[in-house]
Amino acid sequence: MRIRPVGAYALLLDCDDPDHVEAWRAELCRRRDAGELSAVEIVPAARTVLLDGVPDPGRAAARIAGWTPEPVTTTAxxxxxxxxxxxxxxxxxxxxxxxxxxxxxxxxxxxxxxxxxxxxxxxxxxxxxxxxxxxxxxxxxxxxxxxxxxxxxxxxxxxxxxxxxxxxxxxxxxxxxxxxxxxxxxxxxxxxxxxxxxxxxxx
Known part of the structure; x- marks a missing residue:
């Protein structure tokens, strides 16, 4: 997974495949809900996840690089x-x-x-x-x-x-x-x- 800056307040995660995108989307949403990540929008696409409205993209990218998302599983x-x-x-x-x-x-x-x-x-x-x-x-x-x-x-x-x-x-x-x-x-x-x-x- 590669993390790239997009403009002044956004990050783009390049993922391997749709399951990788979903795993990162879910992980980032969980982290945001837990107060570990600040982002206005988390937007998945075919091979990327965009985080928009990130106050400190550099700090966020460093934290995200240390996270490992859970594999995609069937929800309830x-x-x-x-x-x-x-x-x-x-x-x-x-x-x-x-x-x-x-x-x-x-x-x-x-x-x-x-x-x-x-x-x-x-x-x-x-x-x-x-x-x-x-x-x-x-x-x-x-x-x-x-x-x-x-x-x-x-x-x-x-x-x-x-x-x-x-x-x-x-x-x-x-x-x-x-x-x-x-x-x-x-x-x-x-x-x-x-x-x-x-x-x-x-x-």
């Missing part, structure tokens, strides 16, 4: 969100072709997978979900759709995701949910936050 069921899904996405046959299985097997694999929110981006409340086995990454559409309905469940690369609002998008659609994933009046506004375990269950 109370920390899991079950998202009710109707599996009727128009790209299910395309995903089945990439995976070399039939459509019912695609749906069963998605039901059986426990996902984890790796990071959020693209749009407010859009969570990138990891957990699919290696080898099941799928390509994006060659030409993105001009409008993907809110609640659409989709796959792209190694990730699954759920569109919190209607927007353009090039992911492969496998289903939909009626669950509200982003509400500016909620605390936190995003229903799915980094580290949250997610199951895509039948609606």
């Amino acid at each position: 069921a109370a920390d899991r969100v079950d998202v009710p899904i109707v599996y009727d996405g128009e790209d299910l046959p395309v995903v089945a072709g990439h995976w070399g299985v039939d459509v019912p097997e695609v749906v069963q694999r998605l039901r059986d997978t426990e996902f984890r929110v790796a990071f959020c981006g693209f749009a407010p409340g859009f969570a990138y979900l990891t957990g699919l086995p290696e080898g099941l990454a799928v390509p994006r559409l060659a030409t993105p759709r001009s409008r993907v309905p809110a609640g659409s469940v989709a796959l792209a690369g190694p990730y699954a995701g759920i569109y919190p609002g209607a927007s353009p998008g090039g992911w492969l659609l496998v289903g939909r949910t009626a669950l509200t994933l982003f509400d500016v009046h909620a605390d936190p506004p995003a229903r799915l936050t980094p580290g949250t375990r997610v199951r895509l269950v039948d609606a």
Whole structure:
């Protein structure tokens, strides 16, 4: 793991893989909650964790360098969100072709997978979900759709995701949910936050 300064009051941790990112995100959040780290924001991404609003980045970097995060483990069921899904996405046959299985097997694999929110981006409340086995990454559409309905469940690369609002998008659609994933009046506004375990269950 490498620690780099970003501007005057931020640090960027370069990590090895998504599990390493999650381990450091969880460790830094625990340390902040315990009063051992001061940071306004802890923001994971695909291979990095950003700490923003750090009063003394040099001192913080020295302390972080001496920490060892705990390995990623399955959280309690109370920390899991079950998202009710109707599996009727128009790209299910395309995903089945990439995976070399039939459509019912695609749906069963998605039901059986426990996902984890790796990071959020693209749009407010859009969570990138990891957990699919290696080898099941799928390509994006060659030409993105001009409008993907809110609640659409989709796959792209190694990730699954759920569109919190209607927007353009090039992911492969496998289903939909009626669950509200982003509400500016909620605390936190995003229903799915980094580290949250997610199951895509039948609606």
